[in-house]
Amino acid sequence: MATPEAYKKSYSSKDPIIAYCAQHSIKQTPAEKELQEATLANEKMCIMLGAPEVLQLGKNFIELIGAKRALDIGTFTGASALAWATALPDDGEVQTFDVDHTPLNNTGLPILNKYPEFKKKITFNLGSALSKLDELIALGESGKFDFAFIDADKEVYPEYYEKSIRLLRKGGVILVDNSIRSGQVVNPQTPQAKAIDECNKNIFADDRSASILLTLGDGTHVAFKR
Numbered sequence: 001m002a003t004p005e006a007y008k009k010s011y012s013s014k015d016p017i018i019a020y021c022a023q024h025s026i027k028q029t030p031a032e033k034e035l036q037e038a039t040l041a042n043e044k045m046c047i048m049l050g051a052p053e054v055l056q057l058g059k060n061f062i063e064l065i066g067a068k069r070a071l072d073i074g075t076f077t078g079a080s081a082l083a084w085a086t087a088l089p090d091d092g093e094v095q096t097f098d099v100d101h102t103p104l105n106n107t108g109l110p111i112l113n114k115y116p117e118f119k120k121k122i123t124f125n126l127g128s129a130l131s132k133l134d135e136l137i138a139l140g141e142s143g144k145f146d147f148a149f150i151d152a153d154k155e156v157y158p159e160y161y162e163k164s165i166r167l168l169r170k171g172g173v174i175l176v177d178n179s180i181r182s183g184q185v186v187n188p189q190t191p192q193a194k195a196i197d198e199c200n201k202n203i204f205a206d207d208r209s210a211s212i213l214l215t216l217g218d219g220t221h222v223a224f225k226r
């Protein structure tokens with residue numbers, strides 16, 4: 001029985017409409033399929049795996065806007081970083097951030113090492129994502145990224161959005177994962193749900209971007225930098 005959080009993810013949902021949409025949307029490379037299956041099989045916290053329909057949306061945006069540089073906030077086993085790497089051009093770059101590389105080392109890297117054409121585009125940063133994003137801003141990288149995926153500690157979502165909007169160029173796209181949090185944002189009670197709700201409200205009120213909150217996966221807030 002899927003947990004409520006996993007319910008809307010296509011790989012765990014029993015909903016035939018979600019299954020139908022997934023069947024007519026998701027196009028994974030063999031590398032992505034292998035990493036998804038290994039994560040679901042090996043990782044106790046496999047619930048954290050990015051929903052493939054959300055990763056598909058991100059890949060489509062990367063292709064559409066001709067992105068070259070992507071931020072991936074929350075690596076886990078590397079599934080979202082790999083998705084962006086498959087969609088980026090050969091000279092593309094993914095900067096991915098995590099405080100814990102255990103799932104990456106145990107499950108992600110044994111598979112990623114088999115696909116050097118994708119792995120070579122990914123830089124794995126170990127440490128607080130917020131500090132690393134601040135370092136990029138201090139290094140003069142503001143306005144130089146094309147795409148960002150926010151999928152790490154939920155309490156920090158409002159700050160991750162702020163850093164991402166600064167680091168993206170005009171026309172860049174931000175996807176915020178778990179923006180509905182199994183419906184908890186409607187009446188947020190936990191610090192995580194409250195922070196996601198705050199982030200959703202900030203994005204909706206933000207003149208620096210056009211945006212839409214989609215009921216895709218566990219909720220996907222999409223912001224297009226003006």
Ligand SMILES: C[S@@+](CC[C@H](N)C(=O)[O-])C[C@H]1O[C@@H](n2cnc3c(N)ncnc32)[C@H](O)[C@@H]1O
Binds near residue numbers: 129
């Ligand atoms: C939901 S998982 C990421 C899933 C991944 N994006 C994917 O598509 O499979 C969230 C990750 O954020 C990491 N994380 C938690 N707090 C963090 C922080 N302060 N800085 C960076 N990463 C953090 C966790 O260790 C975890 O691996």
